[in-house]
Amino acid sequence: MQRIGVFVCHCGTNIAATVDVKKVVDVISKEPGVVHAEDYQYMCSETGQQKVIDAIQNEHLTGVVICSCSPRMHEGTFRKAAEKAGLNPYQLEIANIREQCSWIHKDMEEATEKAVILARAAVAKVMLDTPLTPGESRVVKRALVIGGGIAGIQTALDIADAGYEVDIVEKVQYQGRDISSTYVRKMLEEGDVKKADRLLGYDYFITGTVTHGRSIGHKKLYPTANLLPPPEKHLPRFGVYVTRVTADGKTYGGLTNIGKKPTIQGENPVGVETYLYDFDGDLYGKEIRVELLDFIRPEMRFDSIGQLKAQLDHDIGKCREIFRDSWIVQEKGKADG
Numbered sequence: 001m002q003r004i005g006v007f008v009c010h011c012g013t014n015i016a017a018t019v020d021v022k023k024v025v026d027v028i029s030k031e032p033g034v035v036h037a038e039d040y041q042y043m044c045s046e047t048g049q050q051k052v053i054d055a056i057q058n059e060h061l062t063g064v065v066i067c068s069c070s071p072r073m074h075e076g077t078f079r080k081a082a083e084k085a086g087l088n089p090y091q092l093e094i095a096n097i098r099e100q101c102s103w104i105h106k107d108m109e110e111a112t113e114k115a116v117i118l119a120r121a122a123v124a125k126v127m128l129d130t131p132l133t134p135g136e137s138r139v140v141k142r143a144l145v146i147g148g149g150i151a152g153i154q155t156a157l158d159i160a161d162a163g164y165e166v167d168i169v170e171k172v173q174y175q176g177r178d179i180s181s182t183y184v185r186k187m188l189e190e191g192d193v194k195k196a197d198r199l200l201g202y203d204y205f206i207t208g209t210v211t212h213g214r215s216i217g218h219k220k221l222y223p224t225a226n227l228l229p230p231p232e233k234h235l236p237r238f239g240v241y242v243t244r245v246t247a248d249g250k251t252y253g254g255l256t257n258i259g260k261k262p263t264i265q266g267e268n269p270v271g272v273e274t275y276l277y278d279f280d281g282d283l284y285g286k287e288i289r290v291e292l293l294d295f296i297r298p299e300m301r302f303d304s305i306g307q308l309k310a311q312l313d314h315d316i317g318k319c320r321e322i323f324r325d326s327w328i329v330q331e332k333g334k335a336d337g
Contacts, residue, residue: 002127005036005061006119007052009043009068011098018102020112024067028119033127035059044074049081056085063091063126067119069098088131095122144169174199191237191295203244203291206233206272210283222312224257225283227272227290235270242294242319245276247286253277253323255316256290262301275312277320294322 006028010016021039029037036059040048043066055061064087066078071094079089097115105111143159145152148170156166172179179199187196188204197203208227225247229235238259245254256274274290296315302308 002033002063003035003059003061004031004033004063004065004123004126005052005055005059006031006034006038006065006067006123007043007048007055008037008039008097008119009048009066010039010041011069011102012041015068015098015102018105018108018111019097019115020108023112024097024115024119027116028067028123031120031123034123036061043068044077049077052078052081053085056082056087061087063087063093063129065093065095065119065122065126067095067097067115067122070094070096090132091126091129093122093126093129095119141165142167147171185234188234188236191239191298193236193241193292193295196236197293203293204236205289205291206235207287207289208272209285209287212284222275222316224273224275225288227274227288228269229272236292237295238299240296240299240315241292242296242322243274244291244293245274246289246291247276247279247283248281252279253319254290255296255312255319256292257299259299262299275316277316277323 006025008021008024008028010021015021025037025039028034036055038051038055040051042048043052052064052066056064064078064082066074068074075092075094078094079092082092083089095115095118097118101111101115101118105114142165143156145156145159145166145168148168152168156168159166174183177183184196184199187193187199193204206227206229208229210225211228212226225245235258239257241256241258243254243256245252245256254274254276256272258270258272260270261268261273272290274288296318300311302311
């Protein structure tokens with residue numbers, strides 16, 4: 001169980017004139033995991049540091065938060081004090097309530113509220129801290145210059161003249177247009193995954209854990225592996241795609257629908273449903289990777305499950321023909337086999 005100590009500095013009147021230090025101590029002392037909270041005029045003084053040392057040793061603290069000035073000023077000071085008390089110095093966090101709070105606010109209530117927020121954030125962070133050991137890593141004395149314009153070339157020449165190796169990275173173009181994330185997203189939104197794959201340099205993919213759906217596919221249509229993509233995943237145009245699926249270390253051809261299944265009644269979240277060719281097994285709870293290779297058609301609403309089934313029969317046949325004529329999945333299968 002974590003035992004956190006919080007120390008709030010007055011910094012003379014630099015903090016205390018604008019922040020209600022006593023209130024900060026009172027509020028933060030009630031935070032889960034906080035077993036010690038106090039304030040002092042100058043925490044960076046020898047007396048203030050000794051208060052930190054005593055609390056670490058007497059209260060068996062596992063983490064410390066100092067609410068004071070910028071960590072650029074005294075983080076090293078407090079880390080040395082923590083280490084002297086037997087606590088790993090990297091289990092100490094600074095909440096900057098001077099430069100980020102008292103110096104930029106005039107209203108005490110507003111400043112105090114913000115100071116509490118900063119203190120809480122530091123407590124949450126120190127809860128996640130783990131003991132660290134300082135070390136050194138060998139540095140390769142080599143420079144990377146991004147951009148091959150006049151400034152980039154001159155910079156590279158200057159660095160080279162100083163005796164260092166230099167690499168220049170220039171923008172890459174495709175069909176006369178700079179490759180960018182905006183360009184890739186536009187192609188995905190249009191459903192042009194072939195071009196998006198070329199721009200990315202790899203096949204656009206979606207990964208996730210297979211979840212239980214409503215079992216309509218197993219009962220009336222085709223069995224599918226269902227994924228719920230994370231909200232931050234930029235999905236392509238809703239529709240049906242030719243895909244390559246990696247599951248359980250093997251690769252299969254797939255037919256994937258991305259969208260909300262408009263034919264199926266009820267609230268349907270955006271999902272990724274994939275039918276795997278020549279697969280007979282259970283993937284529930286397992287992670288799979290779905291790579292998009294080609295766009296077949298947009299997502300459509302059908303008047304009945306029967307019409308949807310007929311369209312899927314057509315899609316599956318078309319997709320199988322694509323696999324038969326393509327080396328993509330075959331070559332991938334050889335590599336896996």
